[in-house]
Amino acid sequence: MKFQFNRLDVREEDIFAELHHFLLRKNNRYMTNDEIVEKTGVSGDLLAKWAKNGKFKSSIFPNIGAPCERCGTITQTRLCLNCSETITGTLAKEERDREWFKKINQKQRSTYHYR
Numbered sequence: 001m002k003f004q005f006n007r008l009d010v011r012e013e014d015i016f017a018e019l020h021h022f023l024l025r026k027n028n029r030y031m032t033n034d035e036i037v038e039k040t041g042v043s044g045d046l047l048a049k050w051a052k053n054g055k056f057k058s059s060i061f062p063n064i065g066a067p068c069e070r071c072g073t074i075t076q077t078r079l080c081l082n083c084s085e086t087i088t089g090t091l092a093k094e095e096r097d098r099e100w101f102k103k104i105n106q107k108q109r110s111t112y113h114y115r
């Protein structure tokens with residue numbers, strides 16, 4: 001079934017109410033964003049916006065998410081697993097570089113002092 005929201009005066013809350021009702025039926029709550037878009041015709045952007053605003057409790061709707069803030073992959077967290085791993089790795093490398101840089105600087109300073 002596709003939702004019919006062709007009227008211009010239809011409010012977002014009404015769409016959400018109807019969608020929420022639909023999702024609470026049987027196994028609909030396990031649907032992913034893509035499946036919901038395909039089945040109901042609700043726009044993916046709207047879905048992502050609601051997900052971001054916490055309108056879908058992840059304990060009830062485990063597969064609905066919002067785009068990752070870095071790459072846009074649908075995820076239940078702010079960053080997808082891939083991106084959080086990449087960022088964690090980058091930060092760890094930066095930390096090592098900073099330590100290395102500090103050591104080099106200290107060495108230069110002490111060389112200077114003992115000259």
Ligand SMILES: [Zn+2]
Pocket residue numbers: 068069070071072073079080081082083084
């Ligand atoms: Zn990502």
